[in-house]
């Protein structure tokens with residue numbers, strides 16, 4: 329097992345470059361199954377969720393070549409059997425995208441019920457509703473979802489509520505269906521626009537991505553292309569918050585400022601200075617931070633994936649802040665860990681009340697999921713004393729080289745391998 333050991337209290341200063349967006353990359357890697365020729369993805373983040381997606385494709389018969397650690401060539405023509413290996417599929421939420429992409433290509437798909445961060449119940453009823461609208465049927469056997477259709481016919485898909493995964497799967501399943509599909513009440517996240525742009529570059533006909541109505545005309549053939557994945561808005565937001573929490577001065581490079589608008593607005597509201605440039609933002613703090621209220625919303629609202637990180641920052645802001653996150657059943661499991669560091673937070677269902685405290689104190693804590701793990705790192709960077717963050721495998725799912733990027737910003741953070749109780753080996 330590995331953990332991060334952080335000696336906090338040092339302002340982060342300097343420059344950090346943001347990697348490709350995890351939640352775009354998992355969709356685009358799955359979408360390569362629909363491509364009739366080899367294709368290349370650039371700006372691929374080197375994170376474990378992507379490693380698993382590529383291992384799934386290889387296990388199914390795809391040929392994958394690393395041009396370098398962030399440029400990957402995919403040739404999925406060798407895939408003949410639409411069956412995703414069970415144990416790989418159950419380890420993450422994004423494996424649900426293999427249902428849409430395999431159904432779209434083979435009219436048949438076997439994928440284990442997806443796993444992923446434990447944020448409460450995460451059903452896929454809306455995904456299945458989309459597939460059924462296109463004429464597919466489905467059954468659950470031995471923990472695997474089997475979706476199948478004689479043919480897929482374009483139709484109207486109306487989502488009961490915003491679902492990122494459901495919208496992505498509806499696009500994947502309909503891009504080669506016969507006729508026109510209209511997706512109503514579609515999610516509008518940047519990664520959905522990136523998927524549409526990727527598929528359109530291959531010859532798909534998808535209009536309206538980024539709005540709540542997406543219109544798709546089925547096509548028969550998708551040609552090979554080279555495509556750069558958009559920068560990760562959540563990784564960028566995480567470093568922006570880390571800069572603020574340590575009262576530092578950081579230039580966050582390789583970003584699309586438009587994707588960060590809700591995060592930037594909230595940082596400015598509590599007294600953080602954010603300067604926007606074409607492809608970077610500069611974050612600095614020169615004074616006390618003040619309270620605010622946050623309600624997470626689908627894009628372009630404040631993203632739920634930034635809630636743990638921002639709540640951690642608010643533990644250091646003067647006054648009482650209120651954070652409401654009702655996108656998921658329970659995204660406050662990290663609060664108990666923050667309390668070990670002196671945070672004053674009470675949680676009632678989907679609402680957290682945060683009383684600002686003057687400082688946090690280092691302590692041994694665990695990452696309860698991906699973004700909670702990032703929040704623990706931010707807390708450790710801001711705290712006085714030493715913080716040990718265990719279960720960092722969660723963090724590795726979505727943050728490329730996080731300790732190296734933080735070390736470049738002056739953080740005292742080390743990756744430590746815990747071989748057995750009491751003995752550690754320093755590394756990284």
Ligand code: EPZ
Pocket residue numbers: 350351354421422445449450451452453454455456490491492493494515632633655656657698699726
């Ligand atoms: C995606 O999850 C992201 N994951 C999540 O990021 C992100 O938090 C979420 O979108 C919201 O932005 C990936 O992209 C791999 P949803 P997803 O479908 O698709 C419920 C991270 O930290 N729902 O928009 O699962 C669902 O349970 C991760 O990077 C249904 O009830 O999110 C949730 O409560 C965490 N039935 C809500 O809707 C369905 O069929 C929103 O889910 C689908 C979803």
